[in-house]
Amino acid sequence: DTGVSQDPRHKITKRGQNVTFRCDPISEHNRLYWYRQTLGQGPEFLTYFQNEAQLEKSRLLSDRFSAERPKGSFSTLEIQRTEQGDSAMYLCASSFEGSTNEQYFGPGTRLTVT
Amino acid sequence: LAKTTQPISMDSYEGQEVNITCSHNNIATNDYITWYQQFPSQGPRFIIQGYKTKVTNEVASLFIPADRKSSTLSLPRVSLSDTAVYYCLVGLTGGFKTIFGAGTRLFVKA
Numbered sequence: 001d002t003g004v005s006q007d008p009r010h011k012i013t014k015r016g017q018n019v020t021f022r023c024d025p026i027s028e029h030n031r032l033y034w035y036r037q038t039l040g041q042g043p044e045f046l047t048y049f050q051n052e053a054q055l056e057k058s059r060l061l062s063d064r065f066s067a068e069r070p071k072g073s074f075s076t077l078e079i080q081r082t083e084q085g086d087s088a089m090y091l092c093a094s095s096f097e098g099s100t101n102e103q104y105f106g107p108g109t110r111l112t113v114t
Numbered sequence: 115l116a117k118t119t120q121p122i123s124m125d126s127y128e129g130q131e132v133n134i135t136c137s138h139n140n141i142a143t144n145d146y147i148t149w150y151q152q153f154p155s156q157g158p159r160f161i162i163q164g165y166k167t168k169v170t171n172e173v174a175s176l177f178i179p180a181d182r183k184s185s186t187l188s189l190p191r192v193s194l195s196d197t198a199v200y201y202c203l204v205g206l207t208g209g210f211k212t213i214f215g216a217g218t219r220l221f222v223k224a
Contacts, residue, residue: 004157033212042201042214043158091157102148103212105157 004106006092012112020078021109025094032075035091082113118202123219132189134218136202139183147185150201197222
């Protein structure tokens with residue numbers, strides 16, 4: 001297993017367009033997290049899945065954001081009607097239930113909204 | 115969730131020991147303390163975790179006093195490649211809704 005992967009690594013889109021990012025966690029991990037990180041700040045929690053269930057969702061996640069993990073494996077994060085303020089690095093992480101708070105992060109998807 | 119306070123930045127030289135202290139006055143009884151490291155354009159990487167006293171692994175040591183209101187990450191003999199941002203987090207193990215602060219930017223100079 002090569003770790004958490006994310007696709008694409010970079011995305012440039014025009015304001016108002018929809019974008020979708022994919023995260024493939026480490027295969028035996030049943031917990032999956034999404035974060036957003038802007039320059040000079042720490043990652044901000046967006047949402048969390050345990051298997052296919054979305055158990056926690058930040059108030060940062062407006063109605064334009066939706067995340068899914070349909071079969072408890074990979075996850076997608078969609079942003080509808082993108083705004084310039086959505087420009088950020090979107091990070092995915094996974095962990096194993098019962099482990100310590102040791103989350104394994106992917107390389108991130110950098111979104112630029114023009 | 116307990117809020118953490120860390121220095122914004124620190125400078126060091128190669129070969130020195132670096133200690134980064136994190137304050138978490140409102141830590142709850144069940145909270146663990148976890149440290150992550152992040153290099154530019156990469157996701158954070160778990161370094162170490164502890165509940166009380168001292169924890170050591172191949173990368174770092176973590177010192178936690180009895181009142182657990184603070185913790186200190188100790189990096190022995192740093193090298194240029196240790197230049198990164200270090201985050202202190204408190205929360206339950208396996209914790210969803212993980213809260214990162216702004217972190218401490220460590221600059222290691224030759």
